[in-house]
Amino acid sequence: MKNPWMSMWMSAAAKNVATAQGHWMNEAKRQQAVLQKQMTKAATEQLLKAWGMAPKKR
Numbered sequence: 001m002k003n004p005w006m007s008m009w010m011s012a013a014a015k016n017v018a019t020a021q022g023h024w025m026n027e028a029k030r031q032q033a034v035l036q037k038q039m040t041k042a043a044t045e046q047l048l049k050a051w052g053m054a055p056k057k058r
Helices: 004-050
Strands: none
Touching: none
C-alpha cells in the first residue's frame, strides 16, 4: 500500500531541491559571464600593450 503523505512530502522536497538547484545554476552562469568579460578585457589590454598601443582611458 502506498503512503500518500510520504508521496506529498517527497514531491515537495523534490520541488524545493529543484528550485535551489535553479538558483545555484543561475548564479554560476552569472559569475562565469563576469569572469569571461574580465579575462577578455585583461587579455585585450595585454595584447595592446605588447603591440605598443595603449588602450584609451575614459
